Amino acid sequence: MNFKASLRWKFSLFLTGVVLGSVLLTGWLINKGFDTNFKKYLLKTYELQTEDFLSLLQETYQLAGNWERVVNSPEGRRLIMSNPSLLKLEDSKSNTLLHQGLGRRYMVRGGLANRRVKVYPLVVQNQVIGRAWLLSTNPAGLITHADLAFQQSVNRMIIFSIIILGVIALGLGFWGANYLIINRLGRLKQAFATLAAGDLKVRIKDSSQDELGELATDFNTTAENLLHLEELKKSYLSETAHELRTPLTTIRSHLEAFQDGIITPNQESLSLVMEEVMNLTSLLNDLQDLTSSTGLCKNLRSLPLDLNLILANLAEKFRPLAAEHDLTIIVELPTIPLYLKGDPEAFTKIVNNLLSNAIKFSVPGGKIIIILQKEASQIKISIADQGIGVQPEEIPKIFERFYRIDPSRSRRTGGSGLGLSIVKELTEAMGGTVKVESRPEAGSIFTLTFPAPPSF
Numbered sequence: 001m002n003f004k005a006s007l008r009w010k011f012s013l014f015l016t017g018v019v020l021g022s023v024l025l026t027g028w029l030i031n032k033g034f035d036t037n038f039k040k041y042l043l044k045t046y047e048l049q050t051e052d053f054l055s056l057l058q059e060t061y062q063l064a065g066n067w068e069r070v071v072n073s074p075e076g077r078r079l080i081m082s083n084p085s086l087l088k089l090e091d092s093k094s095n096t097l098l099h100q101g102l103g104r105r106y107m108v109r110g111g112l113a114n115r116r117v118k119v120y121p122l123v124v125q126n127q128v129i130g131r132a133w134l135l136s137t138n139p140a141g142l143i144t145h146a147d148l149a150f151q152q153s154v155n156r157m158i159i160f161s162i163i164i165l166g167v168i169a170l171g172l173g174f175w176g177a178n179y180l181i182i183n184r185l186g187r188l189k190q191a192f193a194t195l196a197a198g199d200l201k202v203r204i205k206d207s208s209q210d211e212l213g214e215l216a217t218d219f220n221t222t223a224e225n226l227l228h229l230e231e232l233k234k235s236y237l238s239e240t241a242h243e244l245r246t247p248l249t250t251i252r253s254h255l256e257a258f259q260d261g262i263i264t265p266n267q268e269s270l271s272l273v274m275e276e277v278m279n280l281t282s283l284l285n286d287l288q289d290l291t292s293s294t295g296l297c298k299n300l301r302s303l304p305l306d307l308n309l310i311l312a313n314l315a316e317k318f319r320p321l322a323a324e325h326d327l328t329i330i331v332e333l334p335t336i337p338l339y340l341k342g343d344p345e346a347f348t349k350i351v352n353n354l355l356s357n358a359i360k361f362s363v364p365g366g367k368i369i370i371i372l373q374k375e376a377s378q379i380k381i382s383i384a385d386q387g388i389g390v391q392p393e394e395i396p397k398i399f400e401r402f403y404r405i406d407p408s409r410s411r412r413t414g415g416s417g418l419g420l421s422i423v424k425e426l427t428e429a430m431g432g433t434v435k436v437e438s439r440p441e442a443g444s445i446f447t448l449t450f451p452a453p454p455s456f
Contacts, residue, residue: 011181011182015170015173015174016170019166019169019170019173020166022166022169023162023163023165023166023169026162027158027159027162030158030162031155031158034151034154034155034158035151038147038151038154042147046085049083050083050085050120050134053079053082053083053086054120054122054132056079057070057079057080057122057132058122058123058124058129060075060076060079061122061124061129061130062124062125064076067089067091067097067129067130071089071097071098080098083134085134085135086098086132086133086134086135087099087117087133087134087135088132088133089130089131089132089133090130090131090132090133091129091130092127092128092129092130094131097130117133117134117135118133118134118135119131119132119133119134120132120134181212184206184212184216185212187204187206188204188212188215188216188219191203191204191219192219195219195223195226200223200226200227200230201223201227202223203220203223204216204219204220228400229400232400240283244280244283246276247276247277247279247280248276248280250272250273250276251273251276251277254269254272254273255273300342300343300346300429300430301342301343301344301345302341302342302343303341303342303343303344304339304340304341305339305340305341305342305344305347306337306339307337307338307339307340307372307379307381308333308334308337308338308372309337310344310347310348310351311331311333311351311370311372311381312331312333314348314351314352314355315329315331315355315370318355318356318359321359322359322368325359325362325364326364326365327359327362327364327365327366327367327368328366328367328368329355329367329368329369329370330367330368330369330370331369331370332369332370332371332372333372334372334373334374338372338374338379338452339453340379340450340452340453341453342430342431342450343430346426346429346430347426347430349422349426350422350423350426350427350448351381351383353419353420353422353423354383354423354446355368355370355383356419357419357420357446358383358384358385358387358444358446359385361385361387361388361444362385362386362387362443363386363387363388366385366386366387366443367385367386368383368384368385368386369382369383369384369385370382370383371384374452377451377452378449378450378451378452379449379450379451379452380447380448380449380450381447381448381450382445382446382447382448383445383446384443384444384445384446385443385444386442386443387443387444388440388441388443389438389439389440389441389442389443389444390436390438390440390444391440395436395438398420398436399420399421399423399424399434400421423446427448430450431450431451432448432449432450432451433448433449434446434447434448434449435447435449
């Protein structure tokens with residue numbers, strides 16, 4: 001597998017970068033926080049030690065009575081030497097009593113810039129008896145070897161802990177990525193490849209409720225729809241081939257009989273041949289509708305349509321055909337004309353198909369009612385018949401291509417199974433919806449709903 005194209009490697013590199021960055025940032029923040037608080041601790045400790053030292057120095061002077069006894073006595077010298085940050089000791093007249101350098105107990109960090117000196121007055125019974133020069137309390141410039149060793153040991157422990165946590169997080173991350181994402185994506189990829197190869201029965205078993213689970217569900221639904229459509233197409237093509245073969249066989253047999261002189265061409269035989277030719281023409285027209293409706297959906301015009309006028313004209317057009325089937329067409333139109341923006345050819349084809357369907361499935365003596373009305377911000381067109389109706393389980397399928405309510409019907413009685421699918425495609429392309437209400441032996445009502453346009 002190409003390294004650059006591998007999602008597993010890309011995700012692994014991304015996860016490694018995130019974990020490494022998080023580890024470094026966490027380690028730096030912890031170390032910075034510890035260093036800051038450790039310096040505060042050293043500062044506070046040093047201040048307390050300085051206060052205790054100055055207090056003891058003043059008490060020693062008060063007991064001794066003068067500086068000479070303090071400096072020369074063993075107790076005084078031990079006290080003075082106990083504080084290595086003491087640089088100089090003066091009496092009240094600024095005479096230097098003691099001057100010493102920085103002891104070995106402390107390390108100087110940062111050079112002379114950190115070696116600030118502070119002068120503390122020494123007071124006994126409200127009288128200044130001298131001054132003590134002490135090294136600055138800046139802990140960055142004054143730190144013991146023991147303090148430094150402690151700080152370094154803590155830092156090592158922090159680094160070790162961060163590394164261990166980073167390795168654990170990385171391991172869990174890789175495991176989770178592989179199990180929860182990469183492997184599931186691999187199954188999806190394989191399923192898509194299988195589907196693309198033509199196996200429409202492939203399915204993905206993934207019952208999780210996350211995005212990948214939803215994607216798997218959508219894939220299964222798509223594959224199921226494709227399989228269903230493929231089965232409908234095969235059934236339709238098989239039936240179409242059969243129905244093409246039947247009239248062609250009839251026409252061929254009659255023509256051969258004419259040529260051989262077996263049958264003398266007359267009105268009856270020629271009418272039979274013409275009927276089969278018309279059947280072929282009807283079938284070809286249906287196939288043409290299947291392709292032209294798709295093209296029409298992509299190139300719809302947006303023109304003002306006078307719905308009152310169009311529906312009235314279409315009703316007049318279909319009245320002779322309805323009369324042949326002993327049917328009556330009734331049109332109920334509002335007194336104020338309603339307009340719609342859309343493609344006149346597409347809209348005419350929609351209503352044509354619905355009226356043809358209503359006539360085809362109505363029983364003699366029935367009525368076909370066309371109703372146009374406006375409800376709130378919607379325009380509704382209903383076409384109702386008093387025909388054979390549709391079974392409830394058939395209703396969700398009647399808008400599918402090639403679907404026939406009664407598979408036993410031929411083209412002459414059941415049509416091609418394309419009319420209602422064309423109605424749905426064109427209606428939705430014009431921004432509308434179509435729905436059907438039906439009961440067996442009671443008839444059907446097809447309702448077209450479009451958003452009402454602004455006033456013209």
